[in-house]
Amino acid sequence: MDNKRLAPQIEQPLRHLLDPSYPLCREDVLWALGFIKKKVADGAPEWSGLDRPQLLAHFACFADMALLLLHRRSPSNQETECFRAMLSELLKHD
Incomplete structure (x- = not known):
């Protein structure tokens, strides 16, 4: 995924997780943590400009969610x- 736009099959689950009326479940959080880990390891352009x-703050949030699991x-x-704020960073550059 070298382009800035996330693939639709990935973008949709992230948007779903950002819905405040959607209760996060363990499987969703595991998927999102794995996705974030991969994006960071790949040098995600969405986060490369963050100070x-x-x-x-994102790392602390990631670690908190992992410990909760x-x-x-x-x-x-x-x-x-x-967690939702952190995920929204991935969708900022649509």
């Missing part, structure tokens, strides 16, 4: 908002 504080706990409203 250090933004990157650190390990402890089999549901995310709080604040954690869910943070």
